[in-house]
Amino acid sequence: MRFNAQHVEQWHQDGFLIIEDFFAADEVAPVLQDFEVLYKDAGQNLESNPSAGCAKVMQEGDDVAANSALQFKNIDTLPYHGSSAINLISLHPELIALAKALLGVPQVHLYQSHTWAKYTGQADYDQEFHCDFGNHTLTVPSDDAAQRSVDFVFYLTDVTSDQGALRYVTKPDVEEVLGRARLSASTPQQQAALMSRERAVIVPAGGLVAHSIDTMHRGSNLTEPNGRRFSMTVGYKAAGNDQIGFHVWQSAANRPWQNVMDHASPEQLACLGIPLPGDSFWSLRTLKLTQSRWPQWDMTPYFAALPAS
Numbered sequence: 358m359r360f361n362a363q364h365v366e367q368w369h370q371d372g373f374l375i376i377e378d379f380f381a382a383d384e385v386a387p388v389l390q391d392f393e394v395l396y397k398d399a400g401q402n403l404e405s406n407p408s409a410g411c412a413k414v415m416q417e418g419d420d421v422a423a424n425s426a427l428q429f430k431n432i433d434t435l436p437y438h439g440s441s442a443i444n445l446i447s448l449h450p451e452l453i454a455l456a457k458a459l460l461g462v463p464q465v466h467l468y469q470s471h472t473w474a475k476y477t478g479q480a481d482y483d484q485e486f487h488c489d490f491g492n493h494t495l496t497v498p499s500d501d502a503a504q505r506s507v508d509f510v511f512y513l514t515d516v517t518s519d520q521g522a523l524r525y526v527t528k529p530d531v532e533e534v535l536g537r538a539r540l541s542a543s544t545p546q547q548q549a550a551l552m553s554r555e556r557a558v559i560v561p562a563g564g565l566v567a568h569s570i571d572t573m574h575r576g577s578n579l580t581e582p583n584g585r586r587f588s589m590t591v592g593y594k595a596a597g598n599d600q601i602g603f604h605v606w607q608s609a610a611n612r613p614w615q616n617v618m619d620h621a622s623p624e625q626l627a628c629l630g631i632p633l634p635g636d637s638f639w640s641l642r643t644l645k646l647t648q649s650r651w652p653q654w655d656m657t658p659y660f661a662a663l664p665a666s
């Protein structure tokens with residue numbers, strides 16, 4: 358186990374949990390290799406720019422929408438055009454176990470998985486403090502943690518203070534400086550108050566932060582010359598929680614799902630909504646048709662669990 362009861366307690370109390378060495382070096386290395394291929398040219402566009410590799414900082418009057426588009430460049434969504442390492446890391450059994458433990462539920466669903474490659478100079482990555490619920494639910498975060506989400510971010514490169522470390526404020530600190538638990542901070546005074554309590558997620562490659570849709574945080578700029586930050590954002594919710602969503606896996610039927618299907622265990626696939634072996638969905642008909650759709654997927658346990666008729 359890569360976490361303990363204290364970690365779970367801390368996540369509930371603070372809203373944030375950081376585990377510096379969550380992924381081992383030999384788990385990080387092949388995923389980093391995938392990023393190097395996926396984003397081979399992503400940092401290079403900067404070379405035509407005379408101040409390449411120098412921090413870009415928004416000035417008053419700059420186009421916020423244009424910067425936002427640059428900030429959110431270099432994001433890909435599961436399934437990835439890469440090895441099984443990048444395709445399975447968001448379904449790592451220890452990540453699933455941690456999501457279950459934090460939410461306190463027996464079965465979880467992966468509702469978000471994307472990469473993000475940031476480069477010094479490509480955008481001004483500084484953000485205001487915000488909570489993420491706005492694009493994860495049409496309501497607001499539940500009073501009950503089990504009905505919220507676990508949002509992980511983990512890093513494939515070392516993250517220092519000037520390489521885009523996520524800034525965050527713990528729930529008790531938010532309550533102290535803003536008067537009560539809040540989901541927004543719309544005035545400059547509120548932003549400044551939060552900034553006075555901010556901490557930074559400074560972790561080596563393999564480090565992980567867990568938070569949720571109701572936590573105050575912000576992206577920060579990359580100012581280290583020629584710096585880069587490779588990360589993955591991975592969200593889980595309780596299985597069956599229809600309030601929360603982000604990606605729709607089924608809508609991307611032409612994407613390379615075989616990179617996931619052919620390598621994942623039944624427990625991992627269950628996090629994507631694929632019924633476990635023995636589920637009543639599986640009949641000889643659905644088994645055979647699904648197998649013909651994904652010929653390389655080893656469906657032996659699914660066939661084996663079919664009750665003899």
Ligand SMILES: O=C(O)CCC(=O)C(=O)O
Pocket residue numbers: 484489521522523524574575576577
């Ligand atoms: O990338 C980061 O460190 C944070 C970004 C963020 O919070 C967001 O875009 O919602």
Ligand SMILES: [Fe+2]
Pocket residue numbers: 487488489574575
């Ligand atoms: Fe955010």
